[in-house]
Amino acid sequence: MPQKPASFAVGFDIGGTNMRAGLVDESGRIVTSLSAPSPHTTHALEQGICDLVEQLKTDYPIDSVGLAVAGFLDPECEVVRFAPHLPWRDEPVREKLEKLLGLPVRLEHDANSAAWGEHRFGAAQGADNWVLLALGTGIGAALIEKGEIYRGAYGTAPEFGHLRVVRGGRACACGKDGCLERYCSGTALVYTARELASHGAFLNSGLVEQITLDPNALTGKMITTAARQKDPLGIAVLEDFSEWLGETLSIIADVLDPGLIIIGGGLSSDADLYLDQAVNHYSTRIVGSGYRPLARVGTGQLGGDAGMIGVADLARQSVLESI
């Protein structure tokens, strides 16, 4: 009996610095992947995407292409309205790329893509109503309800990163101040570390020495590494972060009341440093605490590949639905 030929979809994760393309099979496995710097003009970016697909096409049969985009799309996922780190502005990206590539193309928001990956092949398989909270440079979020991505009326839901949680708080790149992602993200770790270091305590901290040497070189990774090595400033920063994450989980539980919250994004690999504390805090912060079940909280299984895997699967499904 002849074997059914393998079907591959390419999933793109397009960041402000680099873009990655994963060749994904039907079971959500990344067979191979490529990456390249993200060009900064519309034309070069679209050409760059085509080049990576061409490279993958030489060795594999490709049915469809998916793009996980960090930005606002329209609810039909045809147009990239605005993506802060990408050149597209109100651009009908899906149609343009479909013509350029000669293949079916599917666009999706990056957090929705990652959530779809975990829903189909990762930590959220079988969950009926759940939220992905992606913690990286900022905060991304997605709600999967009854097996579908919740988009709201205009395709931008759910956004938690720019809720004001501190009046007159830390200035945000969005133009407001006190936004949640200034307190609960990888960037927030750096802010908190600098603030705490400036108070003059933590004298026996190697992290303080690093900050004094070059405050701009500080990264979230340095802080989590320091916390692992019991650096007192590192520990204090993670404690602050845990409390803010607890607050964030309680906001999600009050507003969306999901059965499960999955932590994804770059910070999820350090969840052992903060998640138990955050969940404890969360359980005391929700309204009606004690009279309602708590959402389970866990971490993603697909790590940084969740977006590529998810959007490749969505691309494949779009093709099947259109047949």
Added chain:
Amino acid sequence: MPQKPASFAVGFDIGGTNMRAGLVDESGRIVTSLSAPSPHTTHALEQGICDLVEQLKTDYPIDSVGLAVAGFLDPECEVVRFAPHLPWRDEPVREKLEKLLGLPVRLEHDANSAAWGEHRFGAAQGADNWVLLALGTGIGAALIEKGEIYRGAYGTAPEFGHLRVVRGGRACACGKDGCLERYCSGTALVYTARELASHGAFLNSGLVEQITLDPNALTGKMITTAARQKDPLGIAVLEDFSEWLGETLSIIADVLDPGLIIIGGGLSSDADLYLDQAVNHYSTRIVGSGYRPLARVGTGQLGGDAGMIGVADLARQSVLESI
């Protein structure tokens, strides 16, 4: 040709002080209504509900009974888990009342009931994805998506009233501080008026005189009435309220991204005093302002009857679905 006999459902709005029962026809019209004080024990409350239904039954054929409850229900709407102003605690109210009444009974959260009323017969007819924001003593909210009530996994979504918006802010009855409903509700008007009056300004304000005379007698209604009469403190309180309502609308838009937000509850009848200002503020506060459509914002059409009308319709539908 014989006329189709009229079908009536009774919709209850059960508050901490009084309960009202409306006899509602198929078109959402309240034909007649009764009210009585809300008893404070489980047994007396259930008996009181039966008494009102008995009175209505003497004159009208009744098919079903709906109860709009201000509290947490389970997602199947069988059990009242906790209602701060009612005696039920983890009580299987639906089944109990069905046995007592000998009629099909439907429970629903009060904000969901009011939203259903506006969805079927009021300001939200034809809207696909929209939020009811009920402003009264506290904040109630409901999300209707694709013609269905969004409940979350455990039946408590969406709750906005106890999100912390001011760290170390006004103490809340829930045990936390800085909760949104301490800044954006009828109760909030009273808090803000007392705070502003205590600053010693507004010397030519009749409202300040009233507060000095008896601060505990102050009500939200007195404040909106004073604002209408151009009392300077009344105006200042409404300005503060408008800003907080703008903030609240922006939270709803960021998290749920609805196409329409309907203001309901007791304060909605004074919307001309604050809504335009609130919408202006809201439009500047959402993330990605300028790159996404704004939700329309309006007021409900059914006023304080929305809950009774909505839950009566839900009760009628439950009967039809079970046939």
